Amino acid sequence: MPCHHTCANRRAYLTLTDHDIPLKAQIGIRDVWKKEDGALQTAIRKLEEILGHEVDAEPEWHLLIAELDCYYPDKLDLVASVTGCVLVWVKSMIELLDDSEHEAWGEQLLEKVPSRLRIFIAVADSDKAATSWSEQRRGFVVSLPKKQTFQLQPTELFPIFRGNLLTCFDTDKKQTELPVRDAQATTTPGDDWAEVEVNVDASKPRAKVEFLPDAASLPRPDQLFLRPPYYLTMTASTKRIELHCSHSPTLQFLSEYLQRWCRVNRHDTTNPPAVQITLHQSAFGLGEMFNSLVLSTEHTRYTNEFQVTAPMVAALIEGVLGYELLPALGGWSFRRDVEFKTL
Secondary structure, eight states: OOOOOOHHHHHTTTTOOTTSSOHHHHHHIIIIISOTTSHHHHHHHHHHHHHTSOEEOOOOHHHHHHHHGGGOSSHHHHHHHHHHHHHHHHHHHHHHHHOGGGHHHHHHHHHHOSSOEEEEEEEOSSSOOEEEEETTTTEEEEEEOSSOOTTOOHHHHHHHHHHHHHHTTOOOOOOOOOOOOOTTOOOOTTGGGGGGBOOOOTTSOOOOOOSOOOGGGSOOHHHHTTSSOEEEEEEEOSSEEEEEESOHHHHHHHHHHHHHTOOBOTTSTTOOBSSEEEEEEOSSOSSOOEEEEEEEOTTOOSOOOOOOOHHHHHHIIIIISOOEEEOOSSSEEEEEOSOBOOO
16 A cells, blocks of 8 residues: 655654654554453463563554554554564464474574563565564564555465564575785775675765755665765774764674674683674664674673774774775774665
8 A cells, every 4th residue: 555644744753752652553552452361462471481481572653653654544553453463473483382393493592582582563664574583682573564464364474474483593694705805905995895885986976965854754764874975983992992883784794793703701611702792772763773883891801811902993894894084083983985785
């Protein structure tokens, strides 16, 4: 169903909080989502009994309404649709855990979720529903289709969620091989990654913005900031490096790469990583979006041999990811004007 609401109609939902969401949505949340003897809460309790863990599934309703507003003139329908999708997801999870053929998958789940099972409700970029495991957020993301779903039959969503759940822990995902730079090479920083860029002339000046855009016409932050320019700042000490970046995938890449090659602290009997590497979720947007990365040895015990150094991280940012180092009075500042191509 196409979105018929105008930007003026949608603008009313841009600054919603949990305290001022539409009345019909509040009624739906109370009578449908939170109803103790309703289908969803009953299914969640059953899942908690099977897992032996608490299930945390509380949507950020004001963000969902802002994103799906134009598809649901009646906000009661919106709440019912969200509830229905999550109900199918919970039942899919219950069936997998009850199926002896997928016992190994259940063991993987318990390893990933040693205590509380967290469910994050997001909106997909398309009209297709999906679910995935987020290693950074340590929980499942249920992506609602960007269309009306209250007329969908559970049989349409069930195989999608079941299939996604069965493969969500697969590690055989395509890994991007980092280029090996020749110490004698005379190429400029980032040349080895030329194939991972959109063919955009970075030297071409950006169009000057003469008018403020309508906030209602812009995509949500986790989509908007995938466009260049990308800004990254870094501050460092001997025990802590803190990076802030407008481009979430950049921080995720740095986190994954450094975690992959981080040494183990053998002086600690629990063998933790020598450096604690932590991604921090952004306060804005609806999907998975990180705005800072912290590398720290502040809590490393029984040894002082490990330090975090900014030049190594700067080499990754400039030499591998193709960011340009900018003049800065304090710390490090980088910018990239060319969009990354999706592999």
